[in-house]
Amino acid sequence: MVSRLGGFGLLAAWGVAMIALSYYVFRRQGVDDTEEFITAGGRAQVGLTTASFAVTWMWAGDILGVPQYVGITGVAGIWMYAAPAVLSSFVVIPFALRMRRLFPQGLTYSEYFIERFDKRAHLVVVLVILYTMVLGGVIQLFVGGAVIGGLTGIDPNVVMAILMGVIGVYILLGGLWGSMTTDFVQFVSALVLTLVFVPLLLFEVGGPGAVYDQMVANLGSKSSAFLSLANFDAIEGLFLPYALGLGVWGVVSLATWQRVFAVRRDRTSRFLTIGGIGVFTTIAMYSIIGFVGLAAFTDVSPGNLSIEALGLLPDWAAVVFLLVALMVLGSSVDSYLTAIASLTSRDIYYRHVDTEASDDQQLRVARGASVGFAVIIFAATVFALGSISFVQLLLIGGIGASALVGPFALSLFWRKTAGTAFVAGVVVSQLVTAFLLAASYDVVVTSPDLKLWEIMAVGHLVSTGLTAGISAVSPDDFRFESIAQEGSAMATDGGRRASGGDRE
Incomplete structure (x- = not known):
């Protein structure tokens, strides 16, 4: 445990460092227009973008989620958690390559739906993305309150207020540049967490052999199942909803797409692949926290396993941890807040409220949204912290993907996909x-439960089947080549065109 004073x-220290770094980036990169704020001007280096994507995808929730999966189902919890998370980064690749080829001038991928269909389809997509990004921010902030509050004794609500306040300020300053630059520092920190503190925890309690022996002793008759990769007891409760929701969540995550549009097009698949591999590595290491918890405790619920196990670190290590x-x-929450700010500015304000808005007006709206939605995410997390478990929140977080992935794929690869069909x-x-979700939580009474x-499977089948079926009956005949704008400031490789026609 760390003292309350030490926690504050x-x-x-973290808040001052992150705000100072973001202010430096704001001055150095000249974040004074909407394009710089939303997409980093399309000129971010692949290393910076890869680190930002990887650390964003290394959800803060992994610190709670992976040990909880291990606490519920043992070794099999590693692949039940890791496989969908890694799959999500790879599933994005064909979507990203196709989108960058069709829509090189995009600032937000949601604007594609205006070009492909109309404002109705765009508005529907915006609403799905908006609550998906808010829910993603809630999941991450939930972890902050639980982990930092649990290890310091500070009220989780106070922790979350400080976290959200700091993140809101540095996104207000630097936009995506601020997010990605602080993400790079946070990526290095994630590697330290993975490669230093998790092994330190393991050896602090006696090393791999002692942990294994004590875990077997504590589990008793359940040890054979918990030590088997083929333990499928929790596959319906843990793996399948994660695979069908968060396993394809990256396709609809605006935080992912901001980074896709920020990197050169010819580096797209590279940074997504490297990011996916990095995610698997961290997930495998975080599982050790769960194993240590199973070895050290016999009366701790899976949901509290991570906090209790981390409490075994020596005081100095707990402080640095x-x-x-x-x-x-911070890396995850700032990504979602940046995405929401760009969505509010470009997709809601510019596209549906004031289509004549100047760049300065759009930038002000984006910065205002970064503050406003910081408050909304905080309020929603306070509510969630007292009413729902972390794994429930995590799994429900993927529900929006079930409506959008199939219709989005059809719109990208099938020219007959109709706008009315997409919206329906x-x-x-x-x-x-x-x-159905309300019925499962007894909010409404229905059958079957x-x-x-x-x-989630029903959601995928309904969205994809209805879009395909209506399009087959009343098809469009869309010309994909009509989307890309000739003479766009954004080059097809993600860089910018020089005034003389040569690329910089």
């Missing part, structure tokens, strides 16, 4: 899954 000191954990926590598929799917993975 760490929060203050918390500072590193703050870095990892997304809207009906979300209504159906919302009703479906499992979460079944609800």
